[in-house]
Amino acid sequence: MAQNTAYDLSLFEKKKKEQVIRLEPKKAPRPKPQRRFGAVRVMAVAVLVVGVLSLALFSRAQLTELSAAITTAEEEYNAAQSEAQRLQLQMDAGVTLKKVEEVAAAKLGLVKQGDYQVNYVTLTTGNAVEVTEEDNSILGQVVRFFTGLFGGKES
Amino acid sequence: MADTRKLSLKMKKRMRVVGVLLILLGFVTMGVRLFYLQVIDGDELQQKAVNQQLRDISIAPGRGSIYDRNGNILAASATVWTVTISPKDIKESQKEEAAQKLSELLELDYETVLAKMQKNNYYEVLKRKIEYDESEKVKAFCQENGYSFVSLIEDSKRYYPYGNFASAVIGFTGVDNQGLSGLEAYYDDLLTGTSGLVVSAKNGWGQDMPFQYEKLYSATDGYSLVTTLDETLQHYLEKQLEAALTEHNAKAVSGIVMNPKTGEILAMASKSDFDPNDPYTILDERLKASLEGLEGEEYTTALSNAQQYQWRNKIISDLYEPGSVFKVVTAAAALEEKVVTTDEQFYCSPAGVTIADHTFHCWKAGGHGSLNFFESMTASCNPVYVEMGQRLGAERFYSYVQAFGLTEKTGIDLYGETNSIVYRAQQMGPVELGSCAFGQSNKITPLQMLTANCAAINGGKLMKPHLVSKILDSDGNVYKTIEPTEVRTVISAETSQILCDMLEADVAAPGSNCYIAGYRIGGKSGTSEKLDSDDPDARVASFFAFAPADDPQIAVLIFVDEPNSYSQYGAVLAAPAVRRFLEEALPYIGVQPVYTEEELAKTTISVPNLVGSTLSQAKATINSKGLKVTYVGEGDTVVKTVPSGGNKIPQGGTLVVYLDDSETKTVTMPKLTGLTPSQASATAGALGINIHMTGDSTTKTATAVSQSIAEGTTVSVGTVVDVAFQANVARE
Numbered sequence: 001m002a003q004n005t006a007y008d009l010s011l012f013e014k015k016k017k018e019q020v021i022r023l024e025p026k027k028a029p030r031p032k033p034q035r036r037f038g039a040v041r042v043m044a045v046a047v048l049v050v051g052v053l054s055l056a057l058f059s060r061a062q063l064t065e066l067s068a069a070i071t072t073a074e075e076e077y078n079a080a081q082s083e084a085q086r087l088q089l090q091m092d093a094g095v096t097l098k099k100v101e102e103v104a105a106a107k108l109g110l111v112k113q114g115d116y117q118v119n120y121v122t123l124t125t126g127n128a129v130e131v132t133e134e135d136n137s138i139l140g141q142v143v144r145f146f147t148g149l150f151g152g153k154e155s
Numbered sequence: 156m157a158d159t160r161k162l163s164l165k166m167k168k169r170m171r172v173v174g175v176l177l178i179l180l181g182f183v184t185m186g187v188r189l190f191y192l193q194v195i196d197g198d199e200l201q202q203k204a205v206n207q208q209l210r211d212i213s214i215a216p217g218r219g220s221i222y223d224r225n226g227n228i229l230a231a232s233a234t235v236w237t238v239t240i241s242p243k244d245i246k247e248s249q250k251e252e253a254a255q256k257l258s259e260l261l262e263l264d265y266e267t268v269l270a271k272m273q274k275n276n277y278y279e280v281l282k283r284k285i286e287y288d289e290s291e292k293v294k295a296f297c298q299e300n301g302y303s304f305v306s307l308i309e310d311s312k313r314y315y316p317y318g319n320f321a322s323a324v325i326g327f328t329g330v331d332n333q334g335l336s337g338l339e340a341y342y343d344d345l346l347t348g349t350s351g352l353v354v355s356a357k358n359g360w361g362q363d364m365p366f367q368y369e370k371l372y373s374a375t376d377g378y379s380l381v382t383t384l385d386e387t388l389q390h391y392l393e394k395q396l397e398a399a400l401t402e403h404n405a406k407a408v409s410g411i412v413m414n415p416k417t418g419e420i421l422a423m424a425s426k427s428d429f430d431p432n433d434p435y436t437i438l439d440e441r442l443k444a445s446l447e448g449l450e451g452e453e454y455t456t457a458l459s460n461a462q463q464y465q466w467r468n469k470i471i472s473d474l475y476e477p478g479s480v481f482k483v484v485t486a487a488a489a490l491e492e493k494v495v496t497t498d499e500q501f502y503c504s505p506a507g508v509t510i511a512d513h514t515f516h517c518w519k520a521g522g523h524g525s526l527n528f529f530e531s532m533t534a535s536c537n538p539v540y541v542e543m544g545q546r547l548g549a550e551r552f553y554s555y556v557q558a559f560g561l562t563e564k565t566g567i568d569l570y571g572e573t574n575s576i577v578y579r580a581q582q583m584g585p586v587e588l589g590s591c592a593f594g595q596s597n598k599i600t601p602l603q604m605l606t607a608n609c610a611a612i613n614g615g616k617l618m619k620p621h622l623v624s625k626i627l628d629s630d631g632n633v634y635k636t637i638e639p640t641e642v643r644t645v646i647s648a649e650t651s652q653i654l655c656d657m658l659e660a661d662v663a664a665p666g667s668n669c670y671i672a673g674y675r676i677g678g679k680s681g682t683s684e685k686l687d688s689d690d691p692d693a694r695v696a697s698f699f700a701f702a703p704a705d706d707p708q709i710a711v712l713i714f715v716d717e718p719n720s721y722s723q724y725g726a727v728l729a730a731p732a733v734r735r736f737l738e739e740a741l742p743y744i745g746v747q748p749v750y751t752e753e754e755l756a757k758t759t760i761s762v763p764n765l766v767g768s769t770l771s772q773a774k775a776t777i778n779s780k781g782l783k784v785t786y787v788g789e790g791d792t793v794v795k796t797v798p799s800g801g802n803k804i805p806q807g808g809t810l811v812v813y814l815d816d817s818e819t820k821t822v823t824m825p826k827l828t829g830l831t832p833s834q835a836s837a838t839a840g841a842l843g844i845n846i847h848m849t850g851d852s853t854t855k856t857a858t859a860v861s862q863s864i865a866e867g868t869t870v871s872v873g874t875v876v877d878v879a880f881q882a883n884v885a886r887e
Contacts (some may be wrong), residue, residue, distance in 0.1 A: 011504060041215070054792060073846060077289065078235055079236070081235045082234035082287075083233070083234070083287040085233045086233035086234075086286065086287070086314065089228065089231055089233065089314045089316045090314075090316070092228060092317075093316040093317065093318065096316070096317050096318075097386070097387060098320075098389040098393075098394070101394075114803055115758045116758070116759035116760050116761045116802075116803035116804070117758055117803075119761075119762060120750060120755060120758075131363070142228040151496075
């Protein structure tokens, strides 16, 4: 077949992609560092974890014990307080006025205060009025006259 | 091949759809179920979870205390324990031995304890309310013997340190610490407080997990009451009531003391009474005697009646006809309405006064003759008050009965107050009016009578009586204060003053038996028939008094129910009890005696110490004291005196002075009881005995009721003997 130069059919042919080979440096994986004392560390962490857990449990146990002790102590305190109140009431019952009077009269021979043991003192001696003597001299009469004119009082 | 692929694609699609549908179905089912569990059954399941996972323990609140006005404890609670056992946890082989030991320890009946141990349950009460010492013994005993089936449950017990003291007022509590009577019942809500709760999580073994969950709802302790009672005045009152009950062999004796200006009740008691620490035991000997010989149901009924009688507060629950004490109300009404003046003259005839077809006689057989209205109170003249009733008329009289609060309850803070039975205006004809006017026919409570009379003498104001002045919280802070309440003004201050004067004259007159030297006291006696009693001779003898008459601070009413004594009259039986109460109470409340010259002359003085003095010195001292003297022996130095120095001798008495070692002259004490003052004075004087007269020695017809040294005793010449006199004049 003669080439058709009018139409360049090659343009319509799938062009093969040129394979371009590129060389890229490939990073080699880092070698894993060798771990020293790996087992020891695992042990240490394990011990730490166990230790923390144990401490937590221990503290929880302590707390429970202390709470129980506080509760017991509070109960004992309340009981003691109540017992103190009861004993106080018992003591009050033994020193009522009735019992005091009975013991005072029957056992101690005491009697109530009599009026003969009280000295009555009269303080008031009666009302008294002091009247100044009038000045009957001439000067006194003149003073009284002028004082009376002006409605004043004699000093 | 293409078909196969198509088929598998189709299958895959269908499978996907079915898969989705199945998943959806699953979710929907779960959703519905969740909805059902959380919404429909949610509450019920939540409650079940709470019940299973949480435990609540109730915290009992402390019951409030009751104090008197000065802070003395009248009632308080303390912790006690109840001993319980779990019979199912007791081994069969252990029961008899355990029952034996526990019954010995707890002082219980062995058979009863054994019977309880043989029951098929987990809870039986062995003994309630044991105290701390006993509970410690039980604990130690159980630990020693390994008795794990015994438990001690905390409880509370009420203590009343004064015993049978104001018992009808304070009341008592039951087994569950609930108030059953008195203030304990009335203020039970305030005294009880509110229970608390501790809610905590519990594990599968039923043990608490407080750190998982715990919520505390604190208990609120009950409020405490500060009453208006005064422990000292209460003691003085109860002492006189007990003495009167014994002396007059009465059915009951009751008394009440009030501050007339505020309505505060300072003391209130009824004898026979009970011990609130043991309220079910009968204390009164008469009541106990009435139960002897009874058995079975008869005994149970009689015991119940006796208990109710001793628990009842007769001052607010029992009605009585007040008698002449009521004349204060009639007089107040008559004076206020100006239907009478104090100097208006009346004539009390032996024939009495006739109203309609009924004749009212005076209590005094021969009548009083001429007297004015002021004197009629002292004379307690019935015809005068019958006349006052007629002058007032039924309407006005009844309006004053109402105004003085005698037709309604006083409203005191106690349960069991009874209302009065009073003739209304439309029910009163002239005869009923006459009878009511002098204190018969109407029935009122003693509290109503005292409250009304206090209104008459305090300036005319009716005050509401009350027993509690303050309510305190558990920390002692004042939660509430109860102020005095004036109900209404009944009469004017002027009328009130006139009444005070009239009542003071009543006490000052001979025969009142309430006169106390140095004090201005007003009062009125009353004696009334018990018209609804089977016994026609049954009476109530009462006396009302107040002091000081010019500024009343204390008012008292004592009444003796059905006395069996040498008299039935209030002035003879109740007045001396009132006098003895006031003799102690007035100095206690700060009212000191102010003696007139005449009164001073009758007091005793202290004998000067003359031992070792020369004769001339002794004479001078004796003269300065105003004493008479008898010298015995020869000498110039006083060796001894009778009475000896420091002891008492009546003013103007005779001192026997010994000037050497001569033998002391002695005489035999004569019988002085039953003699009048002049007879006793002459009898004692003739023997050289000094007589000190107490009581109503001014009344010529008074008689000696007691002497401090018994008849027949050998005494030294010059010895002082105290002789108490009492007027037995029947003043009603």
